[in-house]
Amino acid sequence: MMTVATVRNTGQQVTVALPEIAEPTAVEPKDARELSRLFFDRLTVLEEGTREYQYARNTLIEMNMSLVRFAAGRFRSRGPEEMEDIVQVGMIGLIKAIDRFELSREVEFTSFAVPYIVGEIKRFFRDTSWAVHVPRRLQEARVQLARATEELRSRMGRTPTATELAELMSLSEDEVIEARLASNGYNASSLDAAINNSEDGESVLADFIGSEDAALGLVEDFHALAPLVAALGERDRRILHWRFVEELTQAEIGARLGCSQMHVSRLLSRTLARLREGLLTTG
Incomplete structure (x- = not known):
C-alpha cells in the first residue's frame, strides 16, 4: 500500500x-x-x-x-x-x-x-481484588450492602443501623453484620501507613501493632526445668550456671574445677541429656 x-x-x-x-x-x-x-x-x-x-x-x-x-x-x-x-x-x-x-x-x-x-x-x-480470601457470597453481599447503605443514608440523612439494612436487603441482622466484617477484607493498609498522633507527632501503623515476644515461649520451659535443675548435684548446677549464665568457656570452667576441658564437655553433655529426658518425661 x-x-x-x-x-x-x-x-x-x-x-x-x-x-x-x-x-x-x-x-x-x-x-x-x-x-x-x-x-x-x-x-x-x-x-x-x-x-x-x-x-x-x-x-x-x-x-x-x-x-x-x-x-x-x-x-x-x-x-x-x-x-x-x-x-x-x-x-x-x-x-x-x-x-x-x-x-x-x-x-x-x-x-x-x-x-x-x-x-x-x-x-x-x-x-x-480482595486483600484476603472472602467467600463469594460475602463478596456479593458487600456490593449489596454498599448500595443499601448509600440509599438509606441519603433517605434518612444518617448512617443506617444493621436492623434497617437487614430489612431493606431482606437479610438477617447477623448476615448484615457478617457482610460488614467481610468488607474489611477488601482493602489492606500498609504497616508503613502514616498515622497522625497529636501527642507524639506522626507515627506508622506498625508502631501500634503488638508482636509476639519469642522469650515468652521460654517461660513454660523455665518452670518445667526448675525442679529438674534443683535435683542436680551442686557441681552440675555450678557448671550450668557458669556456662549459661556467666557464659564461660569450657576451658575456663575446667580451670575453676581443676579438670580438663574434655571432662567438662562430658559432664555438661551428661547433665543436659538428663534435663532433656526429664522434660520429655514430664511433658
Missing part, C-alpha cells in the same frame, strides 16, 4: 509505503516482529491524527494482540469470566507500550511491551 501522508513536524506531503494487511490479528508472531519494526518506523514520520497514522497504530495493536494473550496466560487460574477482563486490561498495557516505544531504544518491541502489559494486569488486581 502506497499512500501520500503528511510528515510530522514539517507538514510536507510525502509518499509513505505502508503494507496493506487484511487480517492483522492473523499475522504469525515471528512475522509480526518484523512488520512491527516497519510500522514503528513509519509512525516516526507520520503526523498524529491522520488516517495513515491511525492505520499504522491500529495495525500494530492488532498484530501484537498475541503478546496480551501470552501475558494473560500467566493468570489463567483466575477463571474464564475474569480472563476476559484480564485481556481487556492487558490491551491497555499494549497500547501504552506502542505509544511509548521508540526504535532508537534498540530493543525488541516484545521485550518492551510485555512488562507494560503484565504491569497493567497486576495494577488491575491491586485495585479490584
Whole structure:
C-alpha cells in the first residue's frame, strides 16, 4: 500500500509505503516482529491524527494482540469470566507500550511491551481484588450492602443501623453484620501507613501493632526445668550456671574445677541429656 501522508513536524506531503494487511490479528508472531519494526518506523514520520497514522497504530495493536494473550496466560487460574477482563486490561498495557516505544531504544518491541502489559494486569488486581480470601457470597453481599447503605443514608440523612439494612436487603441482622466484617477484607493498609498522633507527632501503623515476644515461649520451659535443675548435684548446677549464665568457656570452667576441658564437655553433655529426658518425661 502506497499512500501520500503528511510528515510530522514539517507538514510536507510525502509518499509513505505502508503494507496493506487484511487480517492483522492473523499475522504469525515471528512475522509480526518484523512488520512491527516497519510500522514503528513509519509512525516516526507520520503526523498524529491522520488516517495513515491511525492505520499504522491500529495495525500494530492488532498484530501484537498475541503478546496480551501470552501475558494473560500467566493468570489463567483466575477463571474464564475474569480472563476476559484480564485481556481487556492487558490491551491497555499494549497500547501504552506502542505509544511509548521508540526504535532508537534498540530493543525488541516484545521485550518492551510485555512488562507494560503484565504491569497493567497486576495494577488491575491491586485495585479490584480482595486483600484476603472472602467467600463469594460475602463478596456479593458487600456490593449489596454498599448500595443499601448509600440509599438509606441519603433517605434518612444518617448512617443506617444493621436492623434497617437487614430489612431493606431482606437479610438477617447477623448476615448484615457478617457482610460488614467481610468488607474489611477488601482493602489492606500498609504497616508503613502514616498515622497522625497529636501527642507524639506522626507515627506508622506498625508502631501500634503488638508482636509476639519469642522469650515468652521460654517461660513454660523455665518452670518445667526448675525442679529438674534443683535435683542436680551442686557441681552440675555450678557448671550450668557458669556456662549459661556467666557464659564461660569450657576451658575456663575446667580451670575453676581443676579438670580438663574434655571432662567438662562430658559432664555438661551428661547433665543436659538428663534435663532433656526429664522434660520429655514430664511433658
